[in-house]
Amino acid sequence: xxxxxxxxxxxxxxxxxxxxxxxxxxxxxxxxxxxxxxxxxxxxxxxxxxxxxxxxxxxxxxxxxxxxxxxxxxxxxxxxxxxxxxxxxxxxxxxxxxxxxxxxxxxxxxxxxxxxxxxxxxxxxxxxxxxxxxxxxxxxxxxxxxxxxxxxxxxxxxxxxxxxxxxxxxxxxxxxxxxxxxxxxxxxxxxxxxxxxxxxxxxxxxxxxxxxxxxxxxxxxxxxxxxxxxxxxxxxxxxxxxxxxxxxxxxxxxxxxxxxxxxxxxxxxxxxxxxxxxxxx
Numbered sequence: 001x002x003x004x005x006x007x008x009x010x011x012x013x014x015x016x017x018x019x020x021x022x023x024x025x026x027x028x029x030x031x032x033x034x035x036x037x038x039x040x041x042x043x044x045x046x047x048x049x050x051x052x053x054x055x056x057x058x059x060x061x062x063x064x065x066x067x068x069x070x071x072x073x074x075x076x077x078x079x080x081x082x083x084x085x086x087x088x089x090x091x092x093x094x095x096x097x098x099x100x101x102x103x104x105x106x107x108x109x110x111x112x113x114x115x116x117x118x119x120x121x122x123x124x125x126x127x128x129x130x131x132x133x134x135x136x137x138x139x140x141x142x143x144x145x146x147x148x149x150x151x152x153x154x155x156x157x158x159x160x161x162x163x164x165x166x167x168x169x170x171x172x173x174x175x176x177x178x179x180x181x182x183x184x185x186x187x188x189x190x191x192x193x194x195x196x197x198x199x200x201x202x203x204x205x206x207x208x209x210x211x212x213x214x215x216x217x218x219x220x221x222x223x224x225x226x227x228x229x230x231x232x233x234x235x236x237x238x239x240x241x242x243x244x245x246x247x248x249x250x251x252x253x254x255x256x257x258x259x260x261x262x263x264x265x266x267x268x269x270x271x272x273x274x275x276x277x278x279x280x281x
């Protein structure tokens with residue numbers, strides 16, 4: 001007293017990147033910062049540990065990071081169906097949102113992807129989330145609109161979390177490409193990475209597999225080298241596949257599982273590998 005309401009600063013070097021990048025979930029506020037990180041407020045300001053932070057915020061090699069100059073385009077959203085907070089953002093080569101970074105706040109996991117969405121609303125009135133995609137240099141064609149030119153662009157309206165393909169108003173399907181990739185693993189024998197790994201075969205295990213999944217063994221002998229596929233790979237896995245012979249040899253290996261065709265859907269189980277030490281060089 002006598003002041004009932006006031007404004008006070010509770011953090012620094014954590015400013016929000018855009019007015020639409022704020023998300024409120026379960027008595028906490030989450031946002032993307034123009035300082036290059038993600039933060040939350042639940043009574044105090046906290047930085048959220050993020051394993052994909054460099055990928056999102058830094059331009060390195062062939063990866064274009066966030067376009068800070070277009071930070072007001074960033075749109076934050078909540079997907080309550082999967083306990084996820086989503087940020088759509090433009091990379092350094094775009095003026096409009098074309099990428100996505102997702103945080104699962106229950107499992108503390110992060111995923112990234114390429115997805116152009118300019119707005120998003122969680123399931124509230126409807127059973128599914130809905131979002132829009134802005135298309136530059138294209139005129140709207142549904143419904144018929146008079147006086148609009150291609151220079152003004154258009155927005156496409158999407159229903160999310162429905163099926164496994166992108167389907168337009170005419171029923172045409174486009175595959176939603178996706179992949180998951182492990183980090184490098186080596187053989188811990190007489191020191192990590194001392195021996196090469198010989199991977200003879202593996203047994204694929206999927207809890208769900210519709211269509212095919214592509215499995216790639218990513219190999220390299222030294223951390224500074226680029227990853228290359230095993231000689232016999234990549235491997236196409238179907239529900240009838242029992243085992244895969246690989247003939248793979250490297251000091252470091254990683255597993256990548258992907259799909260790129262329509263009607264494909266998979267959920268990962270527990271893969272089993274047959275590998276052994278195979279010399280020091």
